Amino acid sequence: MNIGRQLKEGLITQNPVLVQMLGLCSTMAITTSIMNGLGMGVSVLIILTASNVVISAIRKIVPDKIRIAMFIVVIAGFVTCVDLLLQAFVPAIAESLGVFIPLIVVNCIILGRAESFSYKNGVAGSFFDGIFQGLGYTAVLLAMCFIRELLGAGTLAGVRIIPEQFPVGVLTLPVGGFLVLGFLIAAMQWALSKSKEGK
């Protein structure tokens, strides 16, 4: 397995959010401030890597028929760990992410990678796949947060950049989540089709 290619797939050509369209709920719901995005992105990165490694390690002894149930139990276990850790060490972030931390269990990125990658590949490959796919997800979250926080609230990580009377408040509302993600995916499709033409 080529690590460089995996990195490129995770970040660009097979980006979990912009190309595979997985994990859209959390992407739109929590990207209202950079700190939220970072907290969510790192949580998903850790859970994805850990569950990828475990699932890849036990893939030979899990019967085919109950594999989805097994995946969910493994993922839910890690989600619970991360949830408790967040509540203990960064209660502010845990509170603002709220119900979306336990909902990582049903985040389709993690189940999707388990089914399509780590169930078929070795432990080392799955480890890097988890890290790179997690990075791809985090990158999109941060891009969304950057746009929505800067233009919507006029701040970046809580520091005021744009004076209070100018920001477009609607971007921090749910509407902004849909619109910003729509435009980001459109930009991604445009860039991908451009690079295909170039070749």
Added chain:
Amino acid sequence: MDQITKLLAITLGAILANNFIFSQFLGICPFLGVSKKVDTAVGMGIAVTFVMGLASAITYAVSKFVLVPFELEYMQTVAFILVIAALVQFIEMFLQKSMPSLYTALGVYLPLITTNCAVLGVALLNIQEGYNFIESVVYGITGGIGFLVAIVLFASIRERLVFAEYPKSFEGFPIALVTAGLMALAFMGFSGLKIW
């Protein structure tokens, strides 16, 4: 009387003001995935409503009679997702045996519901908000109806989108997301609706 007002508030909130799709972002994946045709959207919406109602009732019982007495609240996520997965499997087998016509109508959407975050979301929110049994079930069912309303409206707009002209990069998901964004803007109007 108070109880009725509260139930009414939950109902209106779940269907309009705090719609699961447009203001809480729960259940976006099936919302975008299964909304190309109105009739499949109706099927999915009904299936989700059904499962959300049942899941609310059962997870409430699990939480109240198992997790809390044994001080296992930290196992909430694991317990709920297993209960929901088992519930969906059970409903599937039950419908297949006793109501084959409904079963074929819902078809592939039933198993998909396990990973619908609206179902786990409603279970977790019920506990978070401290709803009692009746309120939980009402919240589950009306949340499902909110999902049904949203997905049916969205599917009927999307059927017409096929004939619209838009830049090529917007094909598929982006234009759907922008449409959903505009619908969310419309639904924001309901947030002025306050009876509590």
